[in-house]
Amino acid sequence: MKVSDIMATNPQFVGINEFVTHAREIMRDYNYDSLPVVQDGKVAGMITLQDIINVTSTRSDVTVNGYVRQGVPRLTPDTPVKKAAFIIIRTDEGRVPVVDSGSRLVGLLSIKDIFKGLPELGLEDGPVSDYMTRRVVVCEPGDNISRVWLNMIHYGLTGLPVVSQREEVLGMVTREDIMKRGYVRIGRESDTGRSPSSVQYIMSTPAITVEEGDPMSKAAKIFMERNIGRVPVVKDNKLVGIIDRYDVIRACRALQGVTAK
Missing domain, CATH: 3.10.580.10 (CBS-domain)
Incomplete structure:
Protein backbone atom coordinates (compact mmCIF):
# COMPACT_ATOMS: atom_id res chain seq x y z
CA MET A 1 0.00 0.00 0.00
CA LYS A 2 1.22 3.48 -0.90
CA VAL A 3 0.44 7.02 0.26
CA SER A 4 -1.64 7.59 -2.88
CA ASP A 5 -4.06 4.89 -1.68
CA ILE A 6 -4.97 6.68 1.55
CA MET A 7 -4.07 10.39 1.27
CA ALA A 8 -6.58 13.23 1.18
CA THR A 9 -6.69 14.92 -2.22
CA ASN A 10 -7.53 18.54 -3.13
CA PRO A 11 -6.34 19.80 0.29
CA GLN A 12 -6.88 23.26 1.70
CA PHE A 13 -3.75 25.45 1.67
CA VAL A 14 -2.66 29.09 1.97
CA GLY A 15 -0.27 31.20 -0.04
CA ILE A 16 2.86 32.49 1.65
CA ASN A 17 1.72 36.12 1.29
CA GLU A 18 -1.84 35.59 2.52
CA PHE A 19 -2.93 37.00 5.85
CA VAL A 20 -2.64 34.98 9.03
CA THR A 21 -6.27 35.78 9.80
CA HIS A 22 -7.30 33.91 6.64
CA ALA A 23 -5.22 30.87 7.59
CA ARG A 24 -6.76 30.90 11.04
CA GLU A 25 -10.26 31.13 9.59
CA ILE A 26 -9.66 27.99 7.50
CA MET A 27 -8.33 26.13 10.54
CA ARG A 28 -11.38 27.15 12.53
CA ASP A 29 -13.90 26.23 9.83
CA TYR A 30 -12.36 22.83 9.08
CA ASN A 31 -11.02 22.04 12.57
CA TYR A 32 -7.43 21.77 11.28
CA ASP A 33 -4.29 22.06 13.38
CA SER A 34 -2.12 22.97 10.41
CA LEU A 35 -2.12 24.00 6.75
CA PRO A 36 0.36 23.65 3.89
CA VAL A 37 1.87 26.91 2.69
CA VAL A 38 2.47 27.33 -1.05
CA GLN A 39 4.84 29.74 -2.79
CA ASP A 40 5.09 30.00 -6.59
CA GLY A 41 3.08 26.79 -6.90
CA LYS A 42 5.40 24.77 -4.65
CA VAL A 43 5.12 23.68 -1.02
CA ALA A 44 7.13 26.07 1.15
CA GLY A 45 6.25 24.44 4.48
CA MET A 46 3.42 24.29 7.02
CA ILE A 47 1.75 26.76 9.36
CA THR A 48 0.22 25.55 12.62
CA LEU A 49 -2.48 26.84 14.89
CA GLN A 50 -0.01 27.01 17.76
CA ASP A 51 2.28 29.24 15.68
CA ILE A 52 -0.39 31.88 15.07
CA ILE A 53 -2.59 31.63 18.13
CA ASN A 54 -1.32 34.88 19.63
CA VAL A 55 -1.79 37.01 16.51
CA THR A 56 -4.84 39.13 17.30
CA SER A 57 -7.50 40.06 14.78
CA THR A 58 -6.49 43.73 15.08
CA ARG A 59 -3.18 42.87 13.37
CA SER A 60 -4.91 42.07 10.10
CA ASP A 61 -1.86 42.92 7.95
CA VAL A 62 0.31 40.08 9.31
CA THR A 63 1.12 37.52 6.60
CA VAL A 64 1.77 33.82 6.75
CA ASN A 65 5.35 34.31 5.57
CA GLY A 66 6.82 34.91 9.02
CA TYR A 67 5.26 31.77 10.53
CA VAL A 68 6.11 29.06 8.01
CA ARG A 69 7.71 25.88 9.32
CA GLN A 70 10.10 25.11 6.48
CA GLY A 71 11.72 21.95 7.80
CA VAL A 72 8.63 19.75 7.67
CA PRO A 73 8.94 16.40 5.89
CA ARG A 74 7.31 15.82 2.53
CA LEU A 75 5.93 12.59 1.14
CA THR A 76 5.29 11.47 -2.43
CA PRO A 77 2.30 9.46 -3.67
CA ASP A 78 4.61 6.44 -4.09
CA THR A 79 5.92 6.47 -0.50
CA PRO A 80 5.11 3.13 1.22
CA VAL A 81 2.55 3.48 3.98
CA LYS A 82 4.82 2.00 6.64
CA LYS A 83 7.50 4.62 5.89
CA ALA A 84 4.87 7.38 5.86
CA ALA A 85 3.57 6.19 9.23
CA PHE A 86 7.09 6.28 10.67
CA ILE A 87 7.54 9.86 9.46
CA ILE A 88 4.16 11.24 10.49
CA ILE A 89 4.33 10.10 14.12
CA ARG A 90 7.54 12.10 14.45
CA THR A 91 6.11 15.42 13.30
CA ASP A 92 4.44 18.17 15.33
CA GLU A 93 2.07 19.21 12.56
CA GLY A 94 -0.21 16.16 12.60
CA ARG A 95 -0.40 16.25 8.81
CA VAL A 96 2.29 15.96 6.15
CA PRO A 97 2.13 17.42 2.61
CA VAL A 98 2.29 15.03 -0.33
CA VAL A 99 4.10 16.48 -3.35
CA ASP A 100 4.91 15.51 -6.93
CA SER A 101 8.36 15.58 -8.52
CA GLY A 102 8.08 19.35 -8.93
CA SER A 103 7.28 19.92 -5.22
CA ARG A 104 3.68 20.83 -6.09
CA LEU A 105 1.02 19.95 -3.53
CA VAL A 106 -1.06 16.92 -4.57
CA GLY A 107 -2.40 15.76 -1.22
CA LEU A 108 -2.13 15.61 2.55
CA LEU A 109 -1.57 12.64 4.84
CA SER A 110 -2.72 12.66 8.46
CA ILE A 111 -2.51 10.20 11.31
CA LYS A 112 -6.20 9.54 10.72
CA ASP A 113 -5.45 8.53 7.11
CA ILE A 114 -2.75 6.13 8.32
CA PHE A 115 -5.45 4.12 10.09
CA LYS A 116 -6.78 3.08 6.68
CA GLY A 117 -3.57 1.07 6.29
CA LEU A 118 -3.55 -0.31 9.82
CA PRO A 119 -4.05 -3.98 8.81
CA GLU A 120 -0.87 -3.82 6.74
CA LEU A 121 1.14 -2.32 9.61
CA GLY A 122 0.67 -5.28 11.96
CA LEU A 123 -0.59 -3.96 15.28
CA GLU A 124 1.08 -5.49 18.34
CA ASP A 125 -1.90 -6.38 20.48
CA GLY A 126 -0.36 -5.77 23.89
CA PRO A 127 -2.18 -4.10 26.79
Whole structure:
Protein backbone atom coordinates (compact mmCIF):
# COMPACT_ATOMS: atom_id res chain seq x y z
CA MET A 1 0.00 0.00 0.00
CA LYS A 2 1.22 3.48 -0.90
CA VAL A 3 0.44 7.02 0.26
CA SER A 4 -1.64 7.59 -2.88
CA ASP A 5 -4.06 4.89 -1.68
CA ILE A 6 -4.97 6.68 1.55
CA MET A 7 -4.07 10.39 1.27
CA ALA A 8 -6.58 13.23 1.18
CA THR A 9 -6.69 14.92 -2.22
CA ASN A 10 -7.53 18.54 -3.13
CA PRO A 11 -6.34 19.80 0.29
CA GLN A 12 -6.88 23.26 1.70
CA PHE A 13 -3.75 25.45 1.67
CA VAL A 14 -2.66 29.09 1.97
CA GLY A 15 -0.27 31.20 -0.04
CA ILE A 16 2.86 32.49 1.65
CA ASN A 17 1.72 36.12 1.29
CA GLU A 18 -1.84 35.59 2.52
CA PHE A 19 -2.93 37.00 5.85
CA VAL A 20 -2.64 34.98 9.03
CA THR A 21 -6.27 35.78 9.80
CA HIS A 22 -7.30 33.91 6.64
CA ALA A 23 -5.22 30.87 7.59
CA ARG A 24 -6.76 30.90 11.04
CA GLU A 25 -10.26 31.13 9.59
CA ILE A 26 -9.66 27.99 7.50
CA MET A 27 -8.33 26.13 10.54
CA ARG A 28 -11.38 27.15 12.53
CA ASP A 29 -13.90 26.23 9.83
CA TYR A 30 -12.36 22.83 9.08
CA ASN A 31 -11.02 22.04 12.57
CA TYR A 32 -7.43 21.77 11.28
CA ASP A 33 -4.29 22.06 13.38
CA SER A 34 -2.12 22.97 10.41
CA LEU A 35 -2.12 24.00 6.75
CA PRO A 36 0.36 23.65 3.89
CA VAL A 37 1.87 26.91 2.69
CA VAL A 38 2.47 27.33 -1.05
CA GLN A 39 4.84 29.74 -2.79
CA ASP A 40 5.09 30.00 -6.59
CA GLY A 41 3.08 26.79 -6.90
CA LYS A 42 5.40 24.77 -4.65
CA VAL A 43 5.12 23.68 -1.02
CA ALA A 44 7.13 26.07 1.15
CA GLY A 45 6.25 24.44 4.48
CA MET A 46 3.42 24.29 7.02
CA ILE A 47 1.75 26.76 9.36
CA THR A 48 0.22 25.55 12.62
CA LEU A 49 -2.48 26.84 14.89
CA GLN A 50 -0.01 27.01 17.76
CA ASP A 51 2.28 29.24 15.68
CA ILE A 52 -0.39 31.88 15.07
CA ILE A 53 -2.59 31.63 18.13
CA ASN A 54 -1.32 34.88 19.63
CA VAL A 55 -1.79 37.01 16.51
CA THR A 56 -4.84 39.13 17.30
CA SER A 57 -7.50 40.06 14.78
CA THR A 58 -6.49 43.73 15.08
CA ARG A 59 -3.18 42.87 13.37
CA SER A 60 -4.91 42.07 10.10
CA ASP A 61 -1.86 42.92 7.95
CA VAL A 62 0.31 40.08 9.31
CA THR A 63 1.12 37.52 6.60
CA VAL A 64 1.77 33.82 6.75
CA ASN A 65 5.35 34.31 5.57
CA GLY A 66 6.82 34.91 9.02
CA TYR A 67 5.26 31.77 10.53
CA VAL A 68 6.11 29.06 8.01
CA ARG A 69 7.71 25.88 9.32
CA GLN A 70 10.10 25.11 6.48
CA GLY A 71 11.72 21.95 7.80
CA VAL A 72 8.63 19.75 7.67
CA PRO A 73 8.94 16.40 5.89
CA ARG A 74 7.31 15.82 2.53
CA LEU A 75 5.93 12.59 1.14
CA THR A 76 5.29 11.47 -2.43
CA PRO A 77 2.30 9.46 -3.67
CA ASP A 78 4.61 6.44 -4.09
CA THR A 79 5.92 6.47 -0.50
CA PRO A 80 5.11 3.13 1.22
CA VAL A 81 2.55 3.48 3.98
CA LYS A 82 4.82 2.00 6.64
CA LYS A 83 7.50 4.62 5.89
CA ALA A 84 4.87 7.38 5.86
CA ALA A 85 3.57 6.19 9.23
CA PHE A 86 7.09 6.28 10.67
CA ILE A 87 7.54 9.86 9.46
CA ILE A 88 4.16 11.24 10.49
CA ILE A 89 4.33 10.10 14.12
CA ARG A 90 7.54 12.10 14.45
CA THR A 91 6.11 15.42 13.30
CA ASP A 92 4.44 18.17 15.33
CA GLU A 93 2.07 19.21 12.56
CA GLY A 94 -0.21 16.16 12.60
CA ARG A 95 -0.40 16.25 8.81
CA VAL A 96 2.29 15.96 6.15
CA PRO A 97 2.13 17.42 2.61
CA VAL A 98 2.29 15.03 -0.33
CA VAL A 99 4.10 16.48 -3.35
CA ASP A 100 4.91 15.51 -6.93
CA SER A 101 8.36 15.58 -8.52
CA GLY A 102 8.08 19.35 -8.93
CA SER A 103 7.28 19.92 -5.22
CA ARG A 104 3.68 20.83 -6.09
CA LEU A 105 1.02 19.95 -3.53
CA VAL A 106 -1.06 16.92 -4.57
CA GLY A 107 -2.40 15.76 -1.22
CA LEU A 108 -2.13 15.61 2.55
CA LEU A 109 -1.57 12.64 4.84
CA SER A 110 -2.72 12.66 8.46
CA ILE A 111 -2.51 10.20 11.31
CA LYS A 112 -6.20 9.54 10.72
CA ASP A 113 -5.45 8.53 7.11
CA ILE A 114 -2.75 6.13 8.32
CA PHE A 115 -5.45 4.12 10.09
CA LYS A 116 -6.78 3.08 6.68
CA GLY A 117 -3.57 1.07 6.29
CA LEU A 118 -3.55 -0.31 9.82
CA PRO A 119 -4.05 -3.98 8.81
CA GLU A 120 -0.87 -3.82 6.74
CA LEU A 121 1.14 -2.32 9.61
CA GLY A 122 0.67 -5.28 11.96
CA LEU A 123 -0.59 -3.96 15.28
CA GLU A 124 1.08 -5.49 18.34
CA ASP A 125 -1.90 -6.38 20.48
CA GLY A 126 -0.36 -5.77 23.89
CA PRO A 127 -2.18 -4.10 26.79
CA VAL A 128 -3.10 -0.43 26.58
CA SER A 129 -1.02 0.25 29.70
CA ASP A 130 2.18 -0.46 27.73
CA TYR A 131 1.56 2.46 25.35
CA MET A 132 -0.61 5.01 27.16
CA THR A 133 0.48 8.42 28.45
CA ARG A 134 0.24 8.47 32.24
CA ARG A 135 0.45 12.22 32.84
CA VAL A 136 -2.82 13.58 31.54
CA VAL A 137 -4.00 17.18 31.14
CA VAL A 138 -7.60 17.26 32.37
CA CYS A 139 -10.40 19.66 33.19
CA GLU A 140 -13.43 19.65 35.46
CA PRO A 141 -17.10 20.32 34.59
CA GLY A 142 -17.06 23.75 36.16
CA ASP A 143 -13.91 24.98 34.40
CA ASN A 144 -14.18 28.03 32.16
CA ILE A 145 -14.35 27.08 28.48
CA SER A 146 -12.02 29.86 27.34
CA ARG A 147 -9.32 28.71 29.74
CA VAL A 148 -9.74 25.08 28.67
CA TRP A 149 -9.42 26.16 25.03
CA LEU A 150 -6.15 27.95 25.71
CA ASN A 151 -4.82 24.91 27.59
CA MET A 152 -5.58 22.74 24.56
CA ILE A 153 -3.64 25.11 22.31
CA HIS A 154 -0.74 25.45 24.76
CA TYR A 155 -0.27 21.70 25.08
CA GLY A 156 -1.13 20.94 21.46
CA LEU A 157 -4.09 18.75 22.38
CA THR A 158 -7.35 18.25 20.49
CA GLY A 159 -9.37 17.27 23.55
CA LEU A 160 -9.31 16.83 27.32
CA PRO A 161 -10.94 14.32 29.65
CA VAL A 162 -13.46 15.88 31.99
CA VAL A 163 -13.02 14.43 35.48
CA SER A 164 -14.63 14.73 38.88
CA GLN A 165 -12.69 15.69 41.98
CA ARG A 166 -12.40 11.97 42.66
CA GLU A 167 -10.67 11.50 39.26
CA GLU A 168 -13.65 9.69 37.75
CA VAL A 169 -13.95 10.26 34.00
CA LEU A 170 -17.23 12.04 33.26
CA GLY A 171 -16.78 12.83 29.58
CA MET A 172 -14.59 14.55 26.98
CA VAL A 173 -14.42 18.05 25.60
CA THR A 174 -12.71 18.77 22.26
CA ARG A 175 -11.63 21.80 20.26
CA GLU A 176 -14.39 20.96 17.80
CA ASP A 177 -16.98 21.01 20.60
CA ILE A 178 -15.86 24.49 21.59
CA MET A 179 -15.59 25.99 18.10
CA LYS A 180 -18.82 24.57 16.72
CA ARG A 181 -20.80 26.00 19.61
CA GLY A 182 -19.15 29.40 19.24
CA TYR A 183 -18.16 29.79 22.87
CA VAL A 184 -14.71 31.13 22.06
CA ARG A 185 -12.84 32.47 19.09
CA ILE A 186 -9.40 31.42 18.07
CA GLY A 187 -6.56 33.36 19.62
CA ARG A 188 -6.78 36.22 22.07
CA GLU A 189 -10.22 37.02 20.70
CA SER A 190 -11.41 34.23 23.02
CA ASP A 191 -12.21 36.75 25.68
CA THR A 192 -14.46 38.77 23.37
CA GLY A 193 -16.92 36.06 22.37
CA ARG A 194 -19.97 34.98 24.28
CA SER A 195 -20.13 35.29 28.02
CA PRO A 196 -17.83 32.67 29.56
CA SER A 197 -19.49 29.38 30.24
CA SER A 198 -18.36 26.09 31.73
CA VAL A 199 -17.32 22.78 30.26
CA GLN A 200 -20.33 20.92 31.63
CA TYR A 201 -22.58 22.51 28.99
CA ILE A 202 -20.67 21.23 25.97
CA MET A 203 -18.79 18.09 27.04
CA SER A 204 -19.64 14.73 25.46
CA THR A 205 -21.13 12.14 27.77
CA PRO A 206 -21.06 9.33 28.70
CA ALA A 207 -17.32 8.93 28.56
CA ILE A 208 -15.85 6.43 26.10
CA THR A 209 -12.98 4.74 27.93
CA VAL A 210 -10.77 1.67 27.88
CA GLU A 211 -9.35 -0.29 30.80
CA GLU A 212 -5.59 -0.32 31.25
CA GLY A 213 -5.54 -4.08 30.63
CA ASP A 214 -7.55 -3.93 27.40
CA PRO A 215 -5.74 -4.90 24.18
CA MET A 216 -4.56 -2.22 21.77
CA SER A 217 -6.90 -3.61 19.13
CA LYS A 218 -9.85 -2.49 21.22
CA ALA A 219 -8.54 1.09 21.34
CA ALA A 220 -7.85 1.01 17.59
CA LYS A 221 -11.39 -0.16 16.90
CA ILE A 222 -12.80 2.72 18.95
CA PHE A 223 -10.74 5.25 17.00
CA MET A 224 -11.92 3.85 13.68
CA GLU A 225 -15.59 3.35 14.54
CA ARG A 226 -16.14 6.46 16.65
CA ASN A 227 -13.90 8.81 14.64
CA ILE A 228 -12.25 10.16 17.78
CA GLY A 229 -8.56 10.71 18.44
CA ARG A 230 -8.03 10.23 22.19
CA VAL A 231 -9.52 7.85 24.74
CA PRO A 232 -9.11 8.01 28.54
CA VAL A 233 -7.72 4.90 30.22
CA VAL A 234 -9.27 3.90 33.54
CA LYS A 235 -8.69 1.52 36.42
CA ASP A 236 -11.45 0.99 38.97
CA ASN A 237 -13.38 3.78 37.18
CA LYS A 238 -10.59 6.32 37.82
CA LEU A 239 -8.34 7.98 35.24
CA VAL A 240 -4.86 6.46 34.98
CA GLY A 241 -3.81 7.56 31.48
CA ILE A 242 -4.82 8.40 27.95
CA ILE A 243 -4.18 6.75 24.59
CA ASP A 244 -4.38 8.27 21.12
CA ARG A 245 -4.01 7.35 17.45
CA TYR A 246 -0.26 8.00 17.55
CA ASP A 247 0.16 5.42 20.31
CA VAL A 248 -1.62 2.81 18.19
CA ILE A 249 0.65 3.43 15.21
CA ARG A 250 3.74 3.28 17.43
CA ALA A 251 2.62 -0.19 18.50
CA CYS A 252 2.75 -1.55 14.94
CA ARG A 253 5.36 -4.18 14.03
CA ALA A 254 5.87 -2.78 10.53
CA LEU A 255 7.49 0.38 11.93
CA GLN A 256 10.30 -1.54 13.62
CA GLY A 257 13.52 -0.97 11.72
CA VAL A 258 12.00 1.65 9.42
CA THR A 259 13.98 4.85 8.88
CA ALA A 260 12.99 8.21 7.46
CA LYS A 261 15.59 7.92 4.68
